[in-house]
Amino acid sequence: MAVFKLDNVEDLYEIGDVLGSGHFGQVREVRERLTGTLWAGKFLKLQRSVGSRFGLERKSVEQEVEILQSLQHQNVMALKDVFESRAEVVLIVELIRGGELFDFIAEKENLMESEAIDFLKQILQGVCYMHSKQIGHFDLKPENIMLLVKHAPSPDIKIIDFGMAHRFIQGVEYRSMGGTPQYIAPEIINFEPLSTAADMWLSGLSPFQGETDEETLKNIVAMSYVFEPHYFSQTSSMAKDFIQKLLTKDQRERMTAEDCLIHPWIKPL
Numbered sequence: 001m002a003v004f005k006l007d008n009v010e011d012l013y014e015i016g017d018v019l020g021s022g023h024f025g026q027v028r029e030v031r032e033r034l035t036g037t038l039w040a041g042k043f044l045k046l047q048r049s050v051g052s053r054f055g056l057e058r059k060s061v062e063q064e065v066e067i068l069q070s071l072q073h074q075n076v077m078a079l080k081d082v083f084e085s086r087a088e089v090v091l092i093v094e095l096i097r098g099g100e101l102f103d104f105i106a107e108k109e110n111l112m113e114s115e116a117i118d119f120l121k122q123i124l125q126g127v128c129y130m131h132s133k134q135i136g137h138f139d140l141k142p143e144n145i146m147l148l149v150k151h152a153p154s155p156d157i158k159i160i161d162f163g164m165a166h167r168f169i170q171g172v173e174y175r176s177m178g179g180t181p182q183y184i185a186p187e188i189i190n191f192e193p194l195s196t197a198a199d200m201w202l203s204g205l206s207p208f209q210g211e212t213d214e215e216t217l218k219n220i221v222a223m224s225y226v227f228e229p230h231y232f233s234q235t236s237s238m239a240k241d242f243i244q245k246l247l248t249k250d251q252r253e254r255m256t257a258e259d260c261l262i263h264p265w266i267k268p269l
């Protein structure tokens with residue numbers, strides 16, 4: 001069993017404002033007392049009793065930490081320290097101030113395909129790196145793609161939140177039902193053995209969005225989507241080819257992150 005630092009996190013870090021919260025718990029800005037450096041603290045509530053509906057199993061937190069400790073890449077959120085008390089574990093991670101990529105794009109009048117390609121290249125480089133270590137993220141969605149700083153000439157992308165991540169072991173099957181309905185791959189809905197290909201079922205604007213989660217899931221399994229002219233009329237055929245090769249139902253046929261990085265839309269000849 002992994003043992004994290006038992007010091008009181010507040011002895012080393014001044015706890016600041018809440019930056020966000022979600023299934024994982026809360027993220028707060030923290031200031032390292034020794035250096036004055038700002039970090040983000042991810043406060044994860046642990047289950048008080050086995051099987052409790054509230055809080056996370058310690059085992060799943062240990063898995064997230066073990067995965068983060070094995071990832072060092074400029075497009076993946078960095079883990080600095082881990083503290084634990086009786087009821088919670090605190091991950092001290094890189095502070096990412098640029099906000100979510102989704103909001104950055106939404107705030108722009110229009111996004112040039114060249115800008116989209118720059119962002120996509122960084123995401124693919126981060127995903128390619130984690131897949132090369134047999135690690136799948138399993139919750140890649142716009143909310144988990146952030147910008148290190150907002151107003152940089154070419155903003156750095158950071159992939160965050162490895163709470164659903166899994167390290168594959170040769171010959172050991174892995175199935176999961178987790179994820180966010182409009183972004184999960186058909187093999188997850190069908191509870192089939194998974195691979196890192198599930199991360200490649202990328203879609204920012206989900207073309208499968210239904211009125212309800214149930215309808216969305218049916219759309220995904222039925223592969224019923226169209227490139228709505230309202231959103232895709234200005235999208236190049238190369239870009240649509242790229243999207244279609246990702247939204248491939250058979251995970252064995254779907255482009256890998258490596259394939260994507262050499263696709264003509266991303267890497268013109």
Ligand SMILES: Cc1ccc2c(c1)c1c3c(c(C)cc1n2CCCN)C(=O)NC3=O
Pocket residue numbers: 019020021027040042077093094095096097098099100143144160161
């Ligand atoms: C300035 C700011 C605002 C919201 C933040 C973060 C930073 C943030 C951060 C992280 C996570 C997992 C979630 C975060 N959230 C929650 C929302 C993420 N989709 C993180 O790992 N570093 C962050 O700075």
